[in-house]
Amino acid sequence: MAETFSSFRINPDRMLDSFTQLALIGATGDGGVNRPTFSDAHLAARKWLKAEIERSGLEFRSDGAGNHSAFLLCAGQHAPILLLGSHLDSVPNGGRFDGALGVMAALEVLKTVKENGIRLKVNLEAIDFTDEEGTLVGLLGSAALAGHLSQKDLASPRGGRENLVTGIARAELSDESMLSAARSKDSLAGYLELHIEQGKRLERAGVNIGIVSAIVGIWSYRLSFIGRADHAGSTIMDDRLDASLGASAFTLAARELVMKDFPNCVVNVGKMDFAPGAFNIVPARVDLALEFRSPDAEEFNRLDAALIELARREAGRFGLELKTEFLGKHSPSIMHDKVRNAFANACDNLGLSHVSLSSGAGHDGQSLSDLCPVGMIFVPSVEGASHSPREFTKWEDCVNGANVLLQAVLRLAAG
Secondary structure: HHHOOOOOOOHHHHHHHHHHHHHOOOOOOOOOEOOOOOOOOHHHHHHHHHHHHHHHEEEEEEEEOOOOOEEEEOOOOOOEEEEEEOOOOOOEEEOOOOOOHHHHHHHHHHHHHHHOOOOOOOEEEEEEEOOOOOOOOOOOOHHHHOOOOOHHHHHOOOOOHHHHHHHHOOOOOHHHHHHHOOOOOOHHHEEEEEEEOOHHHHHHHHHOOEEEEEOOOEEEEEEEOOOOEOOOOOOOOOHHHOOHHHHHHHHHHHHHHHHHOOOOOOOEEEEEEEEEOOOOOOOOOEEEEEEEEEEOOHHHHHHHHHHHHHHHHHHOOOOOOOEEEEEEEEEEEEHHHHHHHHHHHHHHHHHOOOOEEEEEEOHHHHHOOOOOOOEEEOOOOHHHHHOOOOOOOOOOHHHHHHHHHHHHHHHHHOO
16 A cells, blocks of 8 residues: 555645745744744744645644644544644744744645545644743643643643743633643554754764654753852851852763763753842852753663752752752653654655654653654754754755655555
């Protein structure tokens, strides 16, 4: 059956037109976009997507978590659904390819299947997940769809409860609707996603397609180093309980720890807040945002223990108290062999080189990996740039990725 479908290709000009229109929404003038979740630009992009879906003769659907999608009936009404997609939200002043390319490619796959009248054993759905980037919660829409979102997640979101309440009100959603979006295992045949690599591995190797083997786990904390405020001029150095020293020493030591003992992992301190925060006051408290990632579950747990112990040690070294606040965890997700094989066969059929690699970034697929077979592919990122207006992928590579996605869908959906 796969041979029957091997000649089908997406329409590259049509996909480029859609992608270009979308990139204008929230455009920053320097090649990037600014579409944080439920901002004016993000809501406008979703309004545009709904109109694009309906113009294409596809069925528009949305759920209680604000996920928007195009649905194509290819089998019976009660047949399982093969999901494809990504997200339209961006980080502040981000790039126009991250997430958006995956949604546009998924939509183009449905358009191609529809115009060719292809009958499949499953139905198809191209989805735009809510808040993948974590402006409010992070992987919000996919977690809700997978049934992993809890009231606790909504009560203490990483972006702050006030921001979440304001955002979901603007989108005409609620806590209750978010928790109603879960789908059953038997309703889904799988989830496939095309994404830019956000790194240099494919470009450096001259390889067309990266077939993702695993999505890293991501763990985050707020660490508070607590000392004592004193006069910065009249308090001698030996008498200070300077919270900045513990926070700074930990940041440097965490880098050395990961590079030496956890070479497949990464750690990041992305924010420090000093209090009282004045030139002439010794810092009484420093709150820092800690995040670390690993593609291996056992290593992930060891790294967690090592970093928290390191923070305690550095706090004690300077006579400080340490408070830790756990902010969330996404476990590493292994991609499904059946989907990976479909991607590899599609690449071979299209004459595209491919390599297996892990994803250092989090993606919606990790929410769904215990619900259905999940797979991802990457296309090269020029100079590895991402989460920046410098983000760029050659259109030829975008088309290659969309055709691999189409061919994999036809292989999997044909049975």
